[in-house]
Amino acid sequence: MDKNILIGGAAGQGIDTLGDMIGKTLSRKGYYVHVSKDFMSRIRGGHNFNQIRFSNGPIYSHWPDLDCIIALDEATVELHADRLREGGVILCDDSVKAEDDRIIHIPMVEFAKEAGNVRTSGSVAAGALFKIFGESTDEVDEIFQQRFKREIAEVNSLAFRKGYDFVEKRFEVERPEKREQIFIDATNAIALGALAGGVGFFASYPMTPATGIMTKLSRIQTDAKIVVEQVEDEISAINMALGASYAGVRSMTASSGGGYALMVEALSLQGITETPIVVVDVQRPGPATGLPTRTEQADLDFVLFSGHGEFPRMVIAVRNPEDAFYQTARALNLADKYQTQVIILSDQYLADATQTIAPFDFSMVTIERYFMTADELGDEDYKRYKLTDDGISPRIIPGKIENQIVLIDSDEHDEYGHITESAEVRRAMVDKRMKKLEGIRSEVQEPDYFGVDNPETLLLGWGSMYGPIREAVDLLNRDGESVGALIFGDLYPLPTELLNKYSKVAKRLVNVEMNYTGQLARLIRQETGIFMDKSILNYDGRQMDSYTVYKRIKEEVL
Amino acid sequence: MFDPKIYDTRDEIAWCPGCGNFGILNGIKQTLAEMGLKPHEVVIVSGIGQAAKTPHYVNVNGYNGLHGRAVPPAQGIKIANKNLKVIIHSGDGDSYGEGGNHILHGIRRNVDLTHVVHFNQIYGLTKGQASPTTAQGHVTNMQFDGNKNEELRTLLFAISVGAGFVARTFSGDKDHYVKTLKEAINYKGYALVDVLQPCVVFNRINTFQWYKDRVYDLAETDYDPTNKLEAMKKAMEFGDEGIPIGVIYREEKETYIDKISYLKDGPPLVDREWRPEEAEKYMDEYR
């Protein structure tokens, strides 16, 4: 069983608030919920919608068919009515002038006014929706109370009940068991992962769809006693974060592709100064400003190669909110351990899609800093770039050890950090830095595998395509198709064990990505010589859902 | 008072003989020694250029970053550890050209640090192109028909965007330099100091003599550095009519860190103690 709802209207009509409220209430009731957002880059007008999918079993992406549409304007009916399943309904305010015999008109605005505030018309719609699905009003008041001040919460509860009482039940829904879960998107999961992982300084410049990470951290900075600074540009963001990191504080920055582009010179600085940093790129479609509020996986090539010169780095794509939390905390540890940069790739789809997952287990997170103590250093003059077997030179915190100084330099340097042009020292330093890549390689996690044991067709995906591919494989397996999928989180260094194993078994390899050129396919080819037989790609800014992947595999591959 | 020799390093100095940077270098060591600052208590931050090599020549913590990007890491370092004395030493090109945006917003942010600009009115390291401070009409190794752009009145700019400490000194006058630098380091907030620093190879106009003939010490006049409008007028003065040195403008302001209660009254950020479980409460709103 899964049910699908679409809430559509113009920007400024409160679609997000409504979608969030409905999703969260369903989550509290124990449903598996997935809410995805589709909006235009504007504050008022245009056409935006949220899609809510809920089920009593696990779901991993949005879905094309709909059971119910809440249409806050005529355009929503026009654009989405043909996606209604049989028996589906459209809920509209009386003022929405659309012709469709599946429409149930509800005096939403009037009820809202009666309840005491015209702005609660969304809650009227939510009430009607809950009744249509035969849901009780359990958890509803609590959700309003969590969100709003008391009086406002009460007005919303009243409005909700007016909508609830106005319509009749339509659908039979299998009720779930109540489960402990959270309802969260990757944006907030990354912020929580950073907090758990002990981030102390976060500098960033607003850019959709990355802004939310800074917003979340900024909201709690005083309570958590961290510093979050909105800086003048992304160049400043990363350089400031590198400064704080040099001084011993875990530091991060985040942006989307355009802002990340401005950070590139500093990534190279990170490479030579070996100052730990975690950078998040929440991808959106480019080039340049592209589609600011939409999604794409087209920055992989860019982050793999960003920065002049040669130096190690790690690239991790997060695959869902759960992954986003744990990987962010892990990234902070790896950055410190290897004194390297860890780039986290997310995208707009993940950033804005809210889903139910098991609560994060904070006891699984550790904070490992790897600093050398004064005793370990002894009387020796500190060498920031001491040559060691594994290429890792122990760090000390500047200012903490009497008369020991820490010198770092963007020029090639000797073990003390002083500028050098010696060919011998240069070779030793390049060797030392690149040796760290071997250590990083030993840390990489294999991709997740889903599907039959010896698949004839192997799908390969990464990051946010995790959900859609995972579910598509399930559907294909149910149709009796011999399909499996490897979905990468760690991308660089590329983990190759499962790749080698399954690519030997499979007759067909198919990369499934949200870009034009097949960037994962290229990375795999470059690192392993393994070629894809076919690509399923999309670059219209809208995430492929599980059904689309399923259908395209059927039509284009099988 | 320490022996200034404790700040010596074994690095071979890459500046040209007679360069104004030597006066600046000796002045820093003298200042730190007189202030009793131990090597580990100070960080010198720089970008790239001849001036930006300074961290290698002073035995204190050093952060030699990217061209134009000295201000952001300096702020990050101070925010991370308010107990460190953070001093930027960088060129006029680095500071006002490539890094112009950071100065503007650094002043607004008002993190407690000292920014010393080696003011030689030229790009030294890259062999003599115009800097934002190069005089209009000045023929350089790049501006063959003379510099078309107007020179930036750097201190006027700084005052106009809200700087609380703006000064100028001269590398050829060590006592004045040490006095000014001390005052800048002691100032709580973003302190900007232009140091006139003749480039003996690539700037044949603004030479040692040229500066020497024009500078006059404001301390020897009845100038009041707390009057902002007068300071802006004073900051426009530069050239044959004279070049004022000393504190041009001074105003007490709340620093960035003082606006963050837990940093102001608590330990430095780098000493924050934190366990992952402490973040768990921030998950509650998603339940």
Ligand SMILES: Cc1ncc(C[n+]2csc(CCOP(=O)(O)OP(=O)(O)O)c2C)c(N)n1
């Ligand atoms: C991004 C970048 N652009 C250009 C350069 C080349 N470059 C290095 S220093 C410099 C100008 C130096 O002038 P200034 O900052 O005035 O320092 P000076 O050498 O005069 O002390 C330039 C253009 C660079 N290193 N990095």
Ligand SMILES: [Mg+2]
């Ligand atoms: Mg210069």
